[in-house]
Amino acid sequence: MIVSVRDLTIGFRGDDRDLVAVDRISFDVEEGETFVIIGESGSGKSLTGMSIAGLQPRIAFVSGSILFKNREALNQPDAELRRIRGAEIGLIYQDPLGSLNPVWPVGNQIAETLTAHGLARPAAAMERAIEMLDRVHIPDPARVAAAYPHEISGGMRQRAMIAMALAASPSLLIADEPTTALDVTIKAQILELLAEVKREMSLTVILITHDMGVVAEIADRILVMYAGRIAEIGSADEIMLHPSHPYTAALMTSAMISETPAKQELNAIVGGIPGLDALPSGCRFHPRCPRAKADCVTAEPRRREFGAVEVACFHPIVAEAVAPARTGRGAS
Amino acid sequence: MSVSAASPRRLKAQPVGVLLPLALVVLAILVAFTLVPGLIAPHNPIALAMSDRLKPPSLLHPFGTDEGGRDVFSRVVFGARYSLGVAIAIVFVSALFGVLYGALSGMAGGRLDNLMMRIVDLFFGFPALVLALAIAASMGRGLGSVALSLSLIWWPGYARLVRGEVLRLRERPHVEAARALGVSRFVILLRHIIPFVVQEVNVRITTDIGYALVAVTALSFLGLGANSPTPEWGLLIRDSRPYFGSAWWYLVFPGAMIMMTATASSIIGDALASRRPG
Amino acid sequence: MVGFLLRRLVWGLLVLLSVAVITFILSRVVPADPAAFLAGQNASEATVQRIRVEHGLDRPLPAQFVSYMAGLARGDLGESIRTRRSVSADLAQYLPATLELLFVSFVFYLAISFFLAALAARRPGGAVDGVIRLLTMVGTGIPVFWLGMTLQFVFFYKLHWLPLDARFPIRESAPPVVTGFLLVDSLLAGSLTAFFGSLQHLALPAATIVINLLAVGTRLTRAALIREQDRLYVRTARGKGLSPRRILFKHMLRNALSPILTATTMQFGYMISWVILVEVIFDWPGIGLYAYQSFQVFDYSPVIALALVSTAGFVIINLAMDLIYPIIDPRVQSVGA
Numbered sequence: 006m007i008v009s010v011r012d013l014t015i016g017f018r019g020d021d022r023d024l025v026a027v028d029r030i031s032f033d034v035e036e037g038e039t040f041v042i043i044g045e046s047g048s049g050k051s052l053t054g055m056s057i058a059g060l061q062p063r064i065a066f067v068s069g070s071i072l073f074k075n076r077e078a079l080n081q082p083d084a085e086l087r088r089i090r091g092a093e094i095g096l097i098y099q100d101p102l103g104s105l106n107p108v109w110p111v112g113n114q115i116a117e118t119l120t121a122h123g124l125a126r127p128a129a130a131m132e133r134a135i136e137m138l139d140r141v142h143i144p145d146p147a148r149v150a151a152a153y154p155h156e157i158s159g160g161m162r163q164r165a166m167i168a169m170a171l172a173a174s175p176s177l178l179i180a181d182e183p184t185t186a187l188d189v190t191i192k193a194q195i196l197e198l199l200a201e202v203k204r205e206m207s208l209t210v211i212l213i214t215h216d217m218g219v220v221a222e223i224a225d226r227i228l229v230m231y232a233g234r235i236a237e238i239g240s241a242d243e244i245m246l247h248p249s250h251p252y253t254a255a256l257m258t259s260a261m262i263s264e265t266p267a268k269q270e271l272n273a274i275v276g277g278i279p280g281l282d283a284l285p286s287g288c289r290f291h292p293r294c295p296r297a298k299a300d301c302v303t304a305e306p307r308r309r310e311f312g313a314v315e316v317a318c319f320h321p322i323v324a325e326a327v328a329p330a331r332t333g334r335g336a337s
Numbered sequence: 338m339s340v341s342a343a344s345p346r347r348l349k350a351q352p353v354g355v356l357l358p359l360a361l362v363v364l365a366i367l368v369a370f371t372l373v374p375g376l377i378a379p380h381n382p383i384a385l386a387m388s389d390r391l392k393p394p395s396l397l398h399p400f401g402t403d404e405g406g407r408d409v410f411s412r413v414v415f416g417a418r419y420s421l422g423v424a425i426a427i428v429f430v431s432a433l434f435g436v437l438y439g440a441l442s443g444m445a446g447g448r449l450d451n452l453m454m455r456i457v458d459l460f461f462g463f464p465a466l467v468l469a470l471a472i473a474a475s476m477g478r479g480l481g482s483v484a485l486s487l488s489l490i491w492w493p494g495y496a497r498l499v500r501g502e503v504l505r506l507r508e509r510p511h512v513e514a515a516r517a518l519g520v521s522r523f524v525i526l527l528r529h530i531i532p533f534v535v536q537e538v539n540v541r542i543t544t545d546i547g548y549a550l551v552a553v554t555a556l557s558f559l560g561l562g563a564n565s566p567t568p569e570w571g572l573l574i575r576d577s578r579p580y581f582g583s584a585w586w587y588l589v590f591p592g593a594m595i596m597m598t599a600t601a602s603s604i605i606g607d608a609l610a611s612r613r614p615g
Numbered sequence: 616m617v618g619f620l621l622r623r624l625v626w627g628l629l630v631l632l633s634v635a636v637i638t639f640i641l642s643r644v645v646p647a648d649p650a651a652f653l654a655g656q657n658a659s660e661a662t663v664q665r666i667r668v669e670h671g672l673d674r675p676l677p678a679q680f681v682s683y684m685a686g687l688a689r690g691d692l693g694e695s696i697r698t699r700r701s702v703s704a705d706l707a708q709y710l711p712a713t714l715e716l717l718f719v720s721f722v723f724y725l726a727i728s729f730f731l732a733a734l735a736a737r738r739p740g741g742a743v744d745g746v747i748r749l750l751t752m753v754g755t756g757i758p759v760f761w762l763g764m765t766l767q768f769v770f771f772y773k774l775h776w777l778p779l780d781a782r783f784p785i786r787e788s789a790p791p792v793v794t795g796f797l798l799v800d801s802l803l804a805g806s807l808t809a810f811f812g813s814l815q816h817l818a819l820p821a822a823t824i825v826i827n828l829l830a831v832g833t834r835l836t837r838a839a840l841i842r843e844q845d846r847l848y849v850r851t852a853r854g855k856g857l858s859p860r861r862i863l864f865k866h867m868l869r870n871a872l873s874p875i876l877t878a879t880t881m882q883f884g885y886m887i888s889w890v891i892l893v894e895v896i897f898d899w900p901g902i903g904l905y906a907y908q909s910f911q912v913f914d915y916s917p918v919i920a921l922a923l924v925s926t927a928g929f930v931i932i933n934l935a936m937d938l939i940y941p942i943i944d945p946r947v948q949s950v951g952a
Contacts, residue, residue: 090856
């Protein structure tokens with residue numbers, strides 16, 4: 006296991022009480038797999054992913070344990086974490102234009118990953134930056150290296166960000182909604198690219214998204230989060246074929262609407278994610294759940310094994326012979 | 338991360354909250370000084386008393402005496418109406434002209450608006466004090482000349498502010514609705530736009546009074562404004578120049594008065610600003 | 616890009632033209648007798664008449680305006696009655712002192728302002744931040760001339776640490792004039808005593824200006840930095856494992872520079888106004904003091920000339936800023952005006 010999370014809790018201190026955004030979640034990420042954390046916005050998925058690198062917001066408090074390569078990474082002194090970030094953990098984000106420094110050429114920003122960690126001198130780092138740009142299939146990498154972020158296209162920016170994250174050959178890549186802001190065609194290209202570099206560089210990838218299409222493309226294992234808790238966790242094949250948690254099922258269905266026009270009955274999920282100060286009792290999904298019973302309101306369902314996956318639900322869906330139309334899985 | 342509207346970030350108490358009452362007290366004092374100086378000042382601000390010259394602060398003379406033996410406190414009290422009075426006059430005149438100008442420009446729109454704003458921009462290119470000096474040289478000294486030159490420098494700020502607001506408010510739904518109903522532009526200006534603009538302008542006026550005061554006293558300090566023996570605050574400081582090395586009170590108290598007034602106007606302006614909606 | 620600069624240049628010329636028109640009106644149209652105005656109070660009738668003829672003050676206004684503008688184009692700013700020299704020559708002599716004062720003040724201001732703002736931005740709402748906001752609020756109300764005199768009182772009269780006024784110690788001999796900037800000239804002459812002497816005299820006037828600038832500007836710098844801190848690229852930089860210092864200087868500073876410089880340009884306008892007051896208080900032999908002393912004796916050509924020159928200076932500074940922006944922020948090029 007390259008990452009091992011135990012009882013991770015992330016919250017914000019309020020005037021009279023604390024607001025908990027991630028509530029004691031635990032999971033492992035195996036080396037070499039593509040681990041996807043999926044949920045709507047507000048589920049706590051980004052906080053979780055970012056906290057692995059210690060990049061949760063400064064005002065948040067965090068507790069629990071995060072082991073990275075068997076070393077505790079949670080609440081460590083910043084100097085420690087800085088050594089790991091960039092060199093052992095690479096990160097890419099949703100908005101490549103905002104996430105890149107507007108006043109520096111792209112190449113310099115990539116090279117900086119290396120020079121800041123003392124891995125190369127400036128000239129060599131720049132060469133490597135151009136190399137990386139080439140690796141992520143950017144045409145004319147030398148020109149792009151000298152360009153500013155606003156001068157290149159969105160797709161190229163995301164590729165450049167990937168190049169920047171991987172320049173120092175980290176073992177883990179955390180990708181926070183990397184395709185959300187991209188066109189459909191570019192989305193597919195970026196996902197392909199991620200799969201490719203993962204293979205070539207023997208990476209472990211933790212990908213955070215709300216987009217089921219992304220999951221279908223590249224996930225090995227999936228963690229479904231809802232309102233700060235784990236709904237379901239297991240292998241991607243299993244979960245996609247036989248979603249056990251009602252929330253997972255709803256996610257699958259709403260994603261499949263666009264893929265199978267025949268399913269016209271809108272199974273849209275009613276309602277929205279609860280705010281942190283108005284969390285439902287018991288199972289947090291119960292107000293929106295079509296299968297909710299009395300016990301769902303009073304008690305919090307503990308995570309337990311259910312068939313081939315783990316699920317936190319009192320009344321999970323038993324596997325039916327559902328064969329949803331899915332896009333073919335990219336090499337993973 | 339969805340944190341609902343009752344977001345619990347801990348906010349420290351704004352310093353303004355503590356200072357505002359102080360500022361209002363200062364304001365009250367100034368009003369008193371301006372309106373009824375005779376009631377407050379213990380001594381005659383103009384009559385010379387050479388036997389008492391340059392005495393340090395005491396119970397009899399809380400701010401000490403100047404080189405003519407005059408009570409500095411009394412001079413400061415009487416000086417309020419000159420220094421502050423001129424500052425207020427400047428700000429109101431500039432605001433009046435600037436608001437009208439800016440409102441007309443904003444409502445007119447198009448090329449006329451462009452041209453009018455270009456003229457405003459022009460004024461922003463002139464360094465203030467230097468121009469005031471030139472105007473005073475040309476038109477003679479005295480508080481009137483100071484008032485004129487500072488008004489010329491101040492009005493563009495209001496024009497720009499109001500024109501910006503007018504442009505912004507023109508796009509609002511209730512204005513569009515009125516246009517659609519065929520209401521004349523002038524009435525729209527009066528009824529729908531000016532009330533909102535007035536709030537912004539009030540905030541600016543309040544803070545500007547402080548700045549105008551500093552400018553007026555600066556010009557008097559240079560000898561452009563009031564003449565002896567007028568107890569204008571800037572002039573007091575100018576008069577203190579030969580003596581302040583030992584007669585510190587002569588420098589400190591008039592200056593502190595200016596500072597307190599300017600700071601108070603700033604605080605009150607900020608308070609007004611934070612109170613307005615949106 | 617070139618078009619943009621050309622437009623700014625034209626605008627600058629327009630501003631200069633306007634101020635020339637204004638000064639023309641102030642010196643030829645407004646005074647009851649322009650000749651007496653230019654000749655000064657104590658001039659004899661003969662002098663007044665001479666001036667009237669020399670400057671063509673009996674000719675119709677349009678003709679006067681043309682010759683006035685022609686004179687300006689030649690660099691003819693009139694004559695100072697007090698010094699009996701051309702105003703241009705006087706200005707040339709006194710300008711370096713003013714420039715040295717402004718330059719040193721401004722550099723110190725930028726450094727201190729950035730340092731304070733960085734401290735405040737690290738903990739928004741924290742202790743340092745609160746103190747800075749309080750100081751800013753109080754500071755904007757301080758009259759610069761009073762501040763200067765207070766500094767004189769404390770550091771000269773009470774503590775005897777720094778000199779009262781003037782630009783150089785009286786008993787010492789100033790280094791030979793090469794640039795007109797004493798700090799530079801003393802180093803060029805290899806005299807450390809001269810250098811430190813100049814520095815001592817520069818300290819209080821510069822401090823006056825710096826403190827006032829800080830009062831006005833730190834709030835803006837702080838706001839600019841805080842805004843940058845919340846930006847996404849800062850998170851990216853943290854994600855790369857960069858040290859906070861590196862992030863501050865290499866990333867945030869460049870980005871915050873643009874709004875900081877915009878605010879700074881406005882402050883130049885203030886600075887030009889303050890410089891007169893500071894020079895008067897500290898007897899600093901710059902163009903501000905020169906104009907003021909002339910004003911005192913009703914010698915008005917220098918005053919008018921100062922208005923022209925300082926406006927020109929302001930225009931130049933604005934143009935310089937326009938040139939600097941694209942260098943600092945590459946995005947600006949594509950935006951244009």
